[in-house]
Amino acid sequence: MEKLLEILEEIRPDVDFANEKKLIDDGVLDSFDIIQVVMTLNENYGIDINVEDLEPDNFNTVEAMMELITKLQNE
Amino acid sequence: MLKYKRRIRKSLGFPAFNNMYINVLELLEEAAKKNPDTVALSDENNSVTYREFLLKAKSIGSYLANNKCGRLNAPRPIGVLIGRNIESIISFMGCVYSGNFYVPIDITMPKARLDLMLDTLKPAAIIDAAHNEKVSIPNTIKYDEMVNCNIDEEKLTDIRTISIDTDPLYAIFTSGSTGVPKGVLVSHRSVIDLVEQFEVAFGFESNLVFANQAPFDFDVSVKDIYNAIKHSSTIEIIPKKYFMMPAKLVEYLAQKNVNVMIWAVSALRIIADFKALSLKIKPESVKYIMFSGEAMPVKTLKYLRSELPDVTYVNLYGPTEITCNCTYYKIPQELESETYIPIGKPFRNTKVFLIDENGALIDKEGVKGELCVSGTCLALGYYNNPEKTSEVFRFDKNISEYPVRMYCTGDIAYYDKNMNLVFASRKDFQIKHMGHRIELGEIEAVLNTYSGIRIACCIFDKEAQKIICFYESDAECMKDIVAFLKEQLPKYMWPNKYVWYEKLPYNKNGKIDRKLLSENLKEFIK
Numbered sequence: 001m002e003k004l005l006e007i008l009e010e011i012r013p014d015v016d017f018a019n020e021k022k023l024i025d026d027g028v029l030d031s032f033d034i035i036q037v038v039m040t041l042n043e044n045y046g047i048d049i050n051v052e053d054l055e056p057d058n059f060n061t062v063e064a065m066m067e068l069i070t071k072l073q074n075e
Numbered sequence: 076m077l078k079y080k081r082r083i084r085k086s087l088g089f090p091a092f093n094n095m096y097i098n099v100l101e102l103l104e105e106a107a108k109k110n111p112d113t114v115a116l117s118d119e120n121n122s123v124t125y126r127e128f129l130l131k132a133k134s135i136g137s138y139l140a141n142n143k144c145g146r147l148n149a150p151r152p153i154g155v156l157i158g159r160n161i162e163s164i165i166s167f168m169g170c171v172y173s174g175n176f177y178v179p180i181d182i183t184m185p186k187a188r189l190d191l192m193l194d195t196l197k198p199a200a201i202i203d204a205a206h207n208e209k210v211s212i213p214n215t216i217k218y219d220e221m222v223n224c225n226i227d228e229e230k231l232t233d234i235r236t237i238s239i240d241t242d243p244l245y246a247i248f249t250s251g252s253t254g255v256p257k258g259v260l261v262s263h264r265s266v267i268d269l270v271e272q273f274e275v276a277f278g279f280e281s282n283l284v285f286a287n288q289a290p291f292d293f294d295v296s297v298k299d300i301y302n303a304i305k306h307s308s309t310i311e312i313i314p315k316k317y318f319m320m321p322a323k324l325v326e327y328l329a330q331k332n333v334n335v336m337i338w339a340v341s342a343l344r345i346i347a348d349f350k351a352l353s354l355k356i357k358p359e360s361v362k363y364i365m366f367s368g369e370a371m372p373v374k375t376l377k378y379l380r381s382e383l384p385d386v387t388y389v390n391l392y393g394p395t396e397i398t399c400n401c402t403y404y405k406i407p408q409e410l411e412s413e414t415y416i417p418i419g420k421p422f423r424n425t426k427v428f429l430i431d432e433n434g435a436l437i438d439k440e441g442v443k444g445e446l447c448v449s450g451t452c453l454a455l456g457y458y459n460n461p462e463k464t465s466e467v468f469r470f471d472k473n474i475s476e477y478p479v480r481m482y483c484t485g486d487i488a489y490y491d492k493n494m495n496l497v498f499a500s501r502k503d504f505q506i507k508h509m510g511h512r513i514e515l516g517e518i519e520a521v522l523n524t525y526s527g528i529r530i531a532c533c534i535f536d537k538e539a540q541k542i543i544c545f546y547e548s549d550a551e552c553m554k555d556i557v558a559f560l561k562e563q564l565p566k567y568m569w570p571n572k573y574v575w576y577e578k579l580p581y582n583k584n585g586k587i588d589r590k591l592l593s594e595n596l597k598e599f600i601k
Contacts (some may be wrong), residue, residue: 014555014557014558024319027315035348042517052322054319054320056319
């Protein structure tokens with residue numbers, strides 16, 4: 001989780017990722033951020049986030065993102 | 076005199092004589108007459124037909140005119156707080172009915188920048204078309220308060236009688252290198268010419284569906300609005316959230332039977348990068364995909380074309396100052412090059428030419444020069460900013476016998492072997508980043524007002540598509556700078572990377588050594 005937070009903060013140093021619960025629904029992250037996040041996560045975790053994984057529920061919180069990463073790593 | 080003129084015009088109504096339009100409202104009135112029941116505007120929650128669109132716009136125009144916000148000697152600016160909704164476009168036309176011009180304003184912009192814009196504009200009124208709960212700008216009128224106002228046909232007629240086609244229609248703000256955004260002021264004439272030349276070049280038929288991607292404070296959206304109205308077509312305003320979910324976005328396009336997409340390259344890349352067209356649902360109704368804003372990567376285009384082969388693809392080029400676009404390039408079946416897509420040739424009734432450092436014309440293949448534009452498409456200038464206006468809207472030195480205005484874009488281009496224009500680079504520190512046009516100087520000007528640092532400079536890493544900020548201060552203070560910038564600049568202008576120096580490298584002239592910093596960008600980007 002530490003590593004993930006670090007990665008995300010690198011992309012958006014102004015966002016409090018640990019505590020935000022509606023990153024997508026509240027428009028904290030925009031489409032450019034999401035693309036960056038996806039690219040960086042793919043690279044760092046050796047996963048391939050699919051277009052169909054791009055759902056608000058998967059990106060609203062750090063926990064959700066971690067869950068997605070773990071799921072994809074186990075596939 | 077006014078009364079007399081009015082009587083003449085009244086007896087004639089306001090037809091566009093043999094399609095000789097002088098006001099964009101004629102386009103709207105024509106559409107409402109020919110296709111009153113066609114859906115004109117549609118967003119996630121609401122839609123209006125052309126008949127309703129016309130009436131609502133007239134109501135807003137009447138409200139403004141009867142509340143001391145009508146046209147005076149000359150049209151005045153009316154700010155419109157925009158959303159991704161039909162109310163925004165209805166408000167624009169309402170402003171035009173009141174004899175004024177509209178200025179789309181994104182209320183989510185940091186207050187400091189908003190204040191700079193309002194300072195330049197001093198708007199006669201501001202319409203809140205986005206139903207904001209709290210707006211801290213004085214003189215803001217709620218859309219709902221205006222839209223059911225009784226239509227004052229007589230007053231609207233009075234206003235129309237004195238309107239001419241060189242009156243301003245809108246102002247759209249763009250980044251300014253000194254830290255103050257510039258309001259590009261565009262006339263009815265230029266926009267009417269734009270839609271006429273689009274028709275000549277692309278032959279749009281009637282009753283199309285335009286998928287609006289661009290925010291309304293971006294001039295890409297001007298093409299959606301006026302091409303759609305000209306062809307009694309529907310503007311489908313796509314909710315912002317879909318651009319984060321490319322699979323849903325494509326589904327939405329299919330469901331809405333979209334025919335025309337005039338989009339920023341960056342938005343099309345979202346679809347292509349995630350291969351969102353390779354799913355079950357394809358938007359088969361799409362006929363045209365036109366793009367602009369930055370260079371279209373060849374691989375992105377190839378992907379789009381592999382999935383939607385029957386679409387007409389067009390590369391459009393031009394800055395806001397020449398009313399959207401001045402050149403176009405219909406992508407042929409066989410690409411000319413695997414590395415670049417030309418910006419093509421000028422639209423009809425538009426002069427586009429290259430000049431060298433001495434202002435002399437370049438007509439040879441492969442020789443680089445600054446791209447300049449003349450013609451009806453030229454903006455009136457920057458609102459309330461004569462210095463900046465005369466700097467770039469200059470007189471063509473190659474024609475000395477009479478004055479010809481030209482706009483010098485600052486873009487460096489050349490002709491390829493087919494005499495198509497190809498964009499090469501910028502003359503100055505303007506960049507294209509995340510679909511936005513940004514003056515690095517504007518970011519630096521703001522950074523340098525921050526007391527926590529001594530000096531800063533910004534360099535754009537084209538390859539990594541990142542703005543890198545090099546700053547000099549006693550200690551590392553990235554988080555503080557970020558917090559400061561958040562209050563000052565829109566997000567797309569925030570640097571993506573910060574590099575701290577106790578002492579920045581300086582050249583012999585005592586200026587920050589940008590060249591040295593540029594050469595070592597790779598070190599700073601992981």
